[in-house]
Amino acid sequence: MKLLTGNDLKDGRVTWWTGSGWSLHVEDAVDVGEKGEAILAAEEGARRVNAPYVIDAIATPEGPRPAHIKDRIRALGPTVRPDLTLKPADPAAGEWVI
Amino acid sequence: MYRYDQYDQAIVDARVAEFSDQVARRLAGEISEDEFKPLRLTNGLYLQLHAYMLRVAIPYGTMDSRQMRMLAHIARTYDRGYGHFTTRQNIQYNWIKLEDSPAILADLASVEMHAIQTSGNCIRNISSDQFAGAAADEVADPRVWAEMLRQWSTFHPEFSYLPRKFKIAVIAADEDRAAMRLHDIGIQLVTQDGVVGARVFVGGGMGRTPMVAPEIVPFVRREDFLATMEACLRVYNRHGRRDNIYKARIKILVHDLGAAEYARQVEEELVAVKALGIDPPAAEWERIERFFAMPEGLAPKASLALDGKAGSAFAHWRARNTRPHKVAGHVSVTISLKPVGGIPGDATAEQIDVMADLAQRYSHDELRVTHSQNIVLPHVAESDLPAIYDALVAAELADANIDLVSDIIACPGLDYCSLANARSIPVAQKIAQRFADAERQRDIGELKLKISGCINACGHHHAGHIGILGVDRKGTENYQLLLGGSGAEDASLGKIMGPGFDEDGVVDAVEKVVERYRTLRSDGERFLDTYRRVGMEPFKEAVYG
Numbered sequence: 001m002k003l004l005t006g007n008d009l010k011d012g013r014v015t016w017w018t019g020s021g022w023s024l025h026v027e028d029a030v031d032v033g034e035k036g037e038a039i040l041a042a043e044e045g046a047r048r049v050n051a052p053y054v055i056d057a058i059a060t061p062e063g064p065r066p067a068h069i070k071d072r073i074r075a076l077g078p079t080v081r082p083d084l085t086l087k088p089a090d091p092a093a094g095e096w097v098i
Numbered sequence: 099m100y101r102y103d104q105y106d107q108a109i110v111d112a113r114v115a116e117f118s119d120q121v122a123r124r125l126a127g128e129i130s131e132d133e134f135k136p137l138r139l140t141n142g143l144y145l146q147l148h149a150y151m152l153r154v155a156i157p158y159g160t161m162d163s164r165q166m167r168m169l170a171h172i173a174r175t176y177d178r179g180y181g182h183f184t185t186r187q188n189i190q191y192n193w194i195k196l197e198d199s200p201a202i203l204a205d206l207a208s209v210e211m212h213a214i215q216t217s218g219n220c221i222r223n224i225s226s227d228q229f230a231g232a233a234a235d236e237v238a239d240p241r242v243w244a245e246m247l248r249q250w251s252t253f254h255p256e257f258s259y260l261p262r263k264f265k266i267a268v269i270a271a272d273e274d275r276a277a278m279r280l281h282d283i284g285i286q287l288v289t290q291d292g293v294v295g296a297r298v299f300v301g302g303g304m305g306r307t308p309m310v311a312p313e314i315v316p317f318v319r320r321e322d323f324l325a326t327m328e329a330c331l332r333v334y335n336r337h338g339r340r341d342n343i344y345k346a347r348i349k350i351l352v353h354d355l356g357a358a359e360y361a362r363q364v365e366e367e368l369v370a371v372k373a374l375g376i377d378p379p380a381a382e383w384e385r386i387e388r389f390f391a392m393p394e395g396l397a398p399k400a401s402l403a404l405d406g407k408a409g410s411a412f413a414h415w416r417a418r419n420t421r422p423h424k425v426a427g428h429v430s431v432t433i434s435l436k437p438v439g440g441i442p443g444d445a446t447a448e449q450i451d452v453m454a455d456l457a458q459r460y461s462h463d464e465l466r467v468t469h470s471q472n473i474v475l476p477h478v479a480e481s482d483l484p485a486i487y488d489a490l491v492a493a494e495l496a497d498a499n500i501d502l503v504s505d506i507i508a509c510p511g512l513d514y515c516s517l518a519n520a521r522s523i524p525v526a527q528k529i530a531q532r533f534a535d536a537e538r539q540r541d542i543g544e545l546k547l548k549i550s551g552c553i554n555a556c557g558h559h560h561a562g563h564i565g566i567l568g569v570d571r572k573g574t575e576n577y578q579l580l581l582g583g584s585g586a587e588d589a590s591l592g593k594i595m596g597p598g599f600d601e602d603g604v605v606d607a608v609e610k611v612v613e614r615y616r617t618l619r620s621d622g623e624r625f626l627d628t629y630r631r632v633g634m635e636p637f638k639e640a641v642y643g
Contacts, residue, residue, distance in 0.1 A: 010125065011195040012149035050131050050145060068573055070512060073521075074147050078513040080441055080523045084178055084193075 001031035001059050003066065004039055005074070006052030014074045015049055022049060024086065026075040027063035065096070072097045099160050099464060100245050100389040102210045109253065110207045113214060117141050118200035125197060142213030143199055146516050150194040153216040154206060158226035158244040158268070159187030159467040166454035166465055168209045174447040176202050181450065183435060183443040185507060185558055186265070187225050187467040188216060192514050214252065219260045221251035221331075225267045227275045228432075228468040231390055232476040234424040236270040238287050238294045239390045243323065244268045246378070246386060250324050257331050261338030262346035264331070265303070276469055277585030279311045280304055280561055282348045283330060288317065295319045300330055300360065301352030302589075304555035309349040310589045312357040314364060322368075324377045329367040333360065392425070393462035393477055399427025402480035412487050414536065415498035423477065431461070431475040431486060432468065434497040434505065438534045441523050442508040443471030445495075452493040460486055469558075469585075470507055472500065502539040503547055503612065504530040507558050511551030511568065512575070518551035520568025520575035521601075525549055528605045533612075542612055545625045548583075561585035563626045564611060565592040566604060577604035581611065581637060582629050595638055607641045614640035 003026070004017035015022040016029035017039060023029070032039060036054035043049050056067040066072050077085030079094045087093040102110070117137070124134040138144075142153040154169070161169075169189055173181045176198045177191040184190055194202070206212055215222055224244040231239045247266060251257065257264070267276045270287035278284035284299040296318045302311025318326045337355075339345040352360045407413050420429040433453060436442050445453070453473050457465045460482045461475035468474055478486065490496040499505045506529065509515065511522030526549055533539055548562030552569075559565035565580035576598040583592030599607055612625070614637055619628045629637070 007145055007149075009131075010197050012145055014148060069575065070147070070516075070518075073512060077148060078192075079521065080513050080527070 001057050002054050003029045003057045004032045004036050006049035009050050029064050110212045114203045114207050121200050139217040142216035152191045152194045154189050154213050155216050155223045156188050156467050157248050158241050161465045162463045163454040163458035165209045170447040170450035180444050180446045183467050183471050185469050219262050220258050221264045224248050227269045228466040228474045229430050232423050232430045237289050238270050240268040240270040241390050242387050261340045274587040279589040284311050290317050301349040303349045304560045306553045308560040308591045314361045325371045328371045329364045332367050333363045418498040419500050431478050432500045433473040433495050435472050436505050437497050438530045439527050442506050442526050449493050501544045503533045503545045507548040509550050509557035519570035520551050522549045522551040560591050610640045611637050
């Protein structure tokens, strides 16, 4: 599957295309198939997201898992600061990245 | 230390106003990211993995307590409570919001700071010896020359769009504490017939193609200093490889031309530059020198006796983290930002405030950032050391590990950086934990370990006695081990040992290398000395069998 991701213009936070908008949570991301470029162009026009790009991901029961470690770190947060990730209450969350 | 005059303040304030307008237009959708990106980068604002990152310039790593407290204020108010001190003696914040960036730059400007020229293909922050003005072995204070370079290079219209970024370091002693010869231009102040001048090295650097800079000009008097710098940059600006980003640094030009031919072209250009009369008069040099005079009231004192504390934690810290000052009874204190298991170079807002308080109370209101990502209190009376140590213990800043195996330089790596291929910080943490035993570290002695998460080498892995380079191997992190590098006066580039390792494997490999060193070393030999004597083979054998 393919996901569309970028960084929010105002605060730079990582965002994922949900089919109707953008979410901070990769679990909400949808498969954009071959439509990534078209969505990307429209959203760039709206100036809502910076540097959007399409990535490969794998569908899992827990939701999409980006194929590359860089995008998994983007999705969760820095592995060395669990308190600053999107799942600060889950000390094992970093294992999803590795 | 240097204080802004009306011109400095005016140009920084004008830049804040200009950037505030640019941010407002970007947020309003009036300009695109393609249009905005070069504008934000010119003001040190990057877009990294999780947020915007702001890199704040700390000229030659020197600050007062007022400025240090502002760094804490920014960490607390606009970021997530901490900052990251870098190998360029700057500080970076990892969680900045674009909409906050004008307010941050305005706050910085209120204490004579900014983020100008911390990115882009221009002359970056000038770095220097963290013990400048305090070291007994210096021939002059290198910050005077560094400040002259700062003023010359700030908004220099001819050098705002160089082929690539450009880094300059200035030192003034034979001991190189600033990795001078691994810079685009490295300057060592020396004396000739009683006159202080600059020995100029050009074409060093790390990154994809590491090189140690050759000497280009053996001695430049201060009357010709800026003209010589201008000539060096002009030759580069004219012939640097703008067609290929990987060959665009000046080191490639100097290498391809040959040092002798590059020096000849600089000499030829110098004739034209001298006619412009850009070098300041003696009175301006003297004005700048006065800013860097020894602090008032810093007079010789009696040395501090240990009073039965030999072998104590304080004694170990004093032995490891202080070095003699040029004024008797004083030392320079290096505060380690490398707690075992911590993130190299990170400090919380509270810790930054503590260091500012200590500087104000005990170090004539001065601090320095080191290229090794630590903080220095340059002018401390030995009699104040116990009080400083107690305050550092309370702030969890009292690790006695300067230049030991756990005093690791590490770039932010893939945990934060969009350029990185692998994580650096977890590797640094695991190595520090593996060697956590303080007695073992002391027995190993000086060992400079440096880790980069990609070939750009922000973690100086080429210059590590032991260097680690993280690479991406088919989507998996892999770590190469290098041995034999040095950023000191005996500058050398590390050599890759062999096939790479995974994260745990490289930690094991480092331990095997260190243990082999302990069996091979002769009396007084550092790791680097032993490596240079016996070569790579015994270490390869220890690691790969």
